[in-house]
Amino acid sequence: MSNFQSSVVYQIYVKSFYDSNGDGIGDLNGIREKLPYLRKLGVDDIWITPFFPSPMHDNGYDVSDYTAVNPMFGTMEDCEALIAEADALGMGLMFDMVFNHTSWDHAWFRKALEGDPEYMDYYIFRDGVDGRAPTDWIASFGDPAWEYVPSLNKWYLHLFDKSQPDLNWENPKVREELKNVIRFWKAKGVRGFRFDVLNLISKPERFEGEGAGHRYCKDGRHVHEFIRELVADTGIETMVTVGEMASTTLDNCVRYTNPQSHELSMCFNFHHLKVDYKDGDKWALMEPDLVKLRDLFREWQEEMARQGGWSAVFWCNHDQPRIVSRFGDEGAYWKRSAKMLGTFVHLLRGTPYIYQGEELGMTNAHFQSIEEYRDVEAINYYHILLDRGATEEQALAVLAQRARDNGRTPMQWTAGDNAGFTTGTPWIGLPENRAFLNAEAEEADPDSILHYYRNLVQLRKDHPIIARGDIRFLDTGNGKILAYERTLEGRKLTVVCSFSGQPEALRLESSPAGEALVENFPGAVNWETVEPYAAFAVLE
Secondary structure: OOHHHHOOEEEEOHHHOOOOOOOOOOOHHHHHHOHHHHHHHOOOEEEEOOOOOOOOOOOOOOOOOOOOOOOOOOOHHHHHHHHHHHHHOOOEEEEEEOOOEOOOOOHHHHHHHOOOHHHHOOEOEEOOEOOEOOOEEEOOOOOEOEEEEOOOOEEEEOOOOOOOOEEOOOOHHHHHHHHHHHHHHHHOOOOEEEEOOHHHOOOOOOOOOEEEHHHHOOOOOOHHHHHHHHHHHHOOOOOEEEEEOOOOOHHHHHHHHOHHHOOOOEEEOOHHHHOOEHHHOOOOEOOOOHHHHHHHHHHHHHHHHHHOOOEEEOOOOOOOOOHHHHOOOOOOOHHHHHHHHHHHHHOOOOEEEEEOOHHHOOOOOOOOOHHHOOOHHHHHHHHHHHHOOOOHHHHHHHHHHHOHHHHOOOOOOOOOHHHHOOOOOOOOOOOHHHHOOOHHHHHOOOOOHHHHHHHHHHHHHHOHHHHHOEEEEOOOOOOOEEEEEEEEOOEEEEEEEEOOOOOEEOOOOOOOOOEEEEEOOOOOOOOOEEOOOOEEEEEO
C-alpha cells in the first residue's frame, strides 16, 4: 500500500488562513503559527494554494514567477522555515503548480509581447480569421477566450482570465522550464505537488468550434505523454501528486492514476459537485439531485477500484461554496449535517481532502451586495446575470449560493474581532456566525465538528479497511440515503448517510450486525428509520 492511501490532506487557501502581521491578508508565517493545530487534527500533508508573485487578478492563480515568494505572503526564508517546521512535526507540504498558464506579468509573456519569436512560442498566438478571433471560444470566467494584441496583429489563447495566457506545452523548451520549477521546490524539501487544471495542458492540433474553450482541450491528445515526461524527468513519481482535472472522464482518471501509468498519485474530478446545476449551468440554481449524486459516486468509486485508479475525495476547496450550506443544513441540523458530510467522504475509497474551516462546519458568507465580493468570476457573472434579465436581488441570490468567495472567507479561529484571523482589516468580509462557529469554541466542545473530524482522520490510520478496502454502493430503497460497504480480508464496514432533513425509511438487503465504528450523534444507528442527517458506520 502506498502511503498516500492512508493519508489525509488539508488544503490551505493562504490568503485567508491566518494573518501574522496585521495587514489583513493571510501569510506563510501565519501557517507556521497554526502548524500545531494541524498536527492535532492529524493530517499528513498540507496543500498550500499559490503564494508566488502575482498581480492577483485570479487570487494567485496567475503566477508571474514560479520560484519566488510574493512579498504579500512573506519571504523565501519564511517559506523555508515553514517547510522545515512542518517536516519536524511529521507533515509534508504540497505546493500548487499552475502550469496551464502564467500571468501576463510573467517575464516570458512580456518578452512575447515585445515580439520575441522564442517567447511567443512559449504561448499560443494565432492569426485572426476575417478580422475576428481564431474561434468563438468562451473562457471559463465568461469572456472570449482569445485576446487581440494590436502590436503583433495576433491573438493569444486564455482559457481563463485574459491576464492568464495559456502556455504552449507542445514546445519542449516550455516543458523543460516547468520541470525546473519542480526541481527547484523539490530541492527545498517540498513533499508533493498539486497541479492546477492539468488535463487542459495539451491543446488540439486545430483550433475550431464554439462555446466553452476548455471542452476542446480537456484530456488532450498528448496530455498523458506530457505528464509522464514531467514526472519521470523530475523524479516525483514517489511523491504525493494530485491533478485537478476539469470535466474529465473516468477512463482518463484511471490512466492518470493507475501506478502502471507512471503519472500521478491521484486526481480530482468535479462531476459530483454539479448535481445542483440546472441544465449543467453553474449559475442556474436547483436542489441537489441526490440520486444522480449517488450514481456518480457509485460509478467513480467502483470503477476506479476495479481498474486500479485512485481518487482524491472531497467536498470543498477554494473554488467551491461551503458544502454544509450546499448539501447540508445551516440551521437546526448544522452540526449533525456537517458531521454527516464528513463521514461520507472520509470513509470512501480514496485520499480525503479537508478544506480549511470544513472541519469546523464553516458556511457560505451570505454577502448582501456585489461590493463585498472579490472574485473575478463572481463579479463577471453578476453582470452577465443582469444582462440576461435578472434583477440585482436575483443575481445576488445566485452568487450567495455559487460564488467562489463563499469558500474564501477567513478561517474562523475565535469569537473575537475578525474571528481572530487578523488584527487589521480583512481583505474580504466574514460570516456573522463566527460568534459561535470558530476553532476556539469547538476545541472546548467535545461534541463539536472539529473533534468529530479528528476522529475521522484517526479512523483511516487505525483501520486498514478504510484505506485499502474495496467498495460497493448499496440500494437503500430511498434516494435521500446514500450507503456503501467497504470490504477487506473478510471484514465489512457498512456506511449509511442521510442527506435529508426528515426521517427517512431505509431498506437494505440485510441489517449488518457489528460495532458502531462511528455515528454522528448518540443512537444514530437505525436500520429501519434514519433520523435527519444521520450518519453511521458499522464494522463487522
